[in-house]
Amino acid sequence: ACAAVLAIDGPGGAGKGTVSRLIAERLGWHLLDSGALYRLTAQAALKHGIALDDEPAVARLAGSLDVAFLAEDGAARVVLEGEDVSAAIRTEAMGECASRVAALAAVRQALLARQRDFQKPPGLVADGRDMGTVVFPGAALKIFLTASAEERARRRLLQLQEAGVDASLPSLLKEIQARDARDMQRAVAPLKPADDAIELDTTELSIPDVVDHIQRLLEDRS
Numbered sequence: 001a002c003a004a005v006l007a008i009d010g011p012g013g014a015g016k017g018t019v020s021r022l023i024a025e026r027l028g029w030h031l032l033d034s035g036a037l038y039r040l041t042a043q044a045a046l047k048h049g050i051a052l053d054d055e056p057a058v059a060r061l062a063g064s065l066d067v068a069f070l071a072e073d074g075a076a077r078v079v080l081e082g083e084d085v086s087a088a089i090r091t092e093a094m095g096e097c098a099s100r101v102a103a104l105a106a107v108r109q110a111l112l113a114r115q116r117d118f119q120k121p122p123g124l125v126a127d128g129r130d131m132g133t134v135v136f137p138g139a140a141l142k143i144f145l146t147a148s149a150e151e152r153a154r155r156r157l158l159q160l161q162e163a164g165v166d167a168s169l170p171s172l173l174k175e176i177q178a179r180d181a182r183d184m185q186r187a188v189a190p191l192k193p194a195d196d197a198i199e200l201d202t203t204e205l206s207i208p209d210v211v212d213h214i215q216r217l218l219e220d221r222s
């Protein structure tokens with residue numbers, strides 16, 4: 001575990017996913033979308049009829065997830081037990097289920113080694129809630145990306161509209177606030193900036209601005 005890690009944490013909708021992917025592409029580094037692992041755990045539990053609050057059973061499932069992350073024609077595909085779940089795990093409802101299983105200590109423990117396996121040369125961009133605080137405390141650079149809840153709801157609405165999905169701003173805002181509250185108030189690995197994280201409010205920034213800014217910070221560190 002000697003490859004450098006860039007940890008990018010923050011609440012949902014702050015732009016972490018897009019920013020992390022773009023930086024990983026620019027640097028030629030590996031990418032860990034840790035939220036996908038929690039979403040996949042929830043998806044697998046629902047599929048196997050396991051209650052989302054059955055901690056030992058969900059943790060067992062998390063520890064033995066049969067999942068493949070594929071990159072084909074530039075599109076990232078996620079395959080769970082042979083089934084393409086790329087779209088299914090991205091719904092707001094699955095985000096909600098993910099945040100429920102993510103509150104279980106045994107589930108987080110079961111996913112720890114799997115996340116650390118992504119740390120390989122030449123480097124790793126790790127996107128999540130606890131990358132800098134728990135999973136990669138020795139990260140070379142820790143960024144905590146935020147944006148106002150209203151702005152995050154607006155961005156989410158645009159994404160959904162582009163995908164042809166109906167949604168309303170007030171209900172998205174409510175969902176975002178509920179998920180923030182659960183992620184920040186949980187006992188294990190709550191969403192909060194690491195002591196040595198650099199906080200970046202993206203409310204008024206474009207994606208390329210954020211990517212450039214983080215890349216400069218990373219260059220300053222190395």
Ligand code: C5P
Nearest residue numbers: 012034035036038098099102128129130
């Ligand atoms: O980032 P994403 O929206 O895909 O994450 C879904 C949920 O998974 C989050 O709301 C959070 O509860 C959980 N999560 C987590 N720790 C991470 C990544 C995601 O608890 N490192």
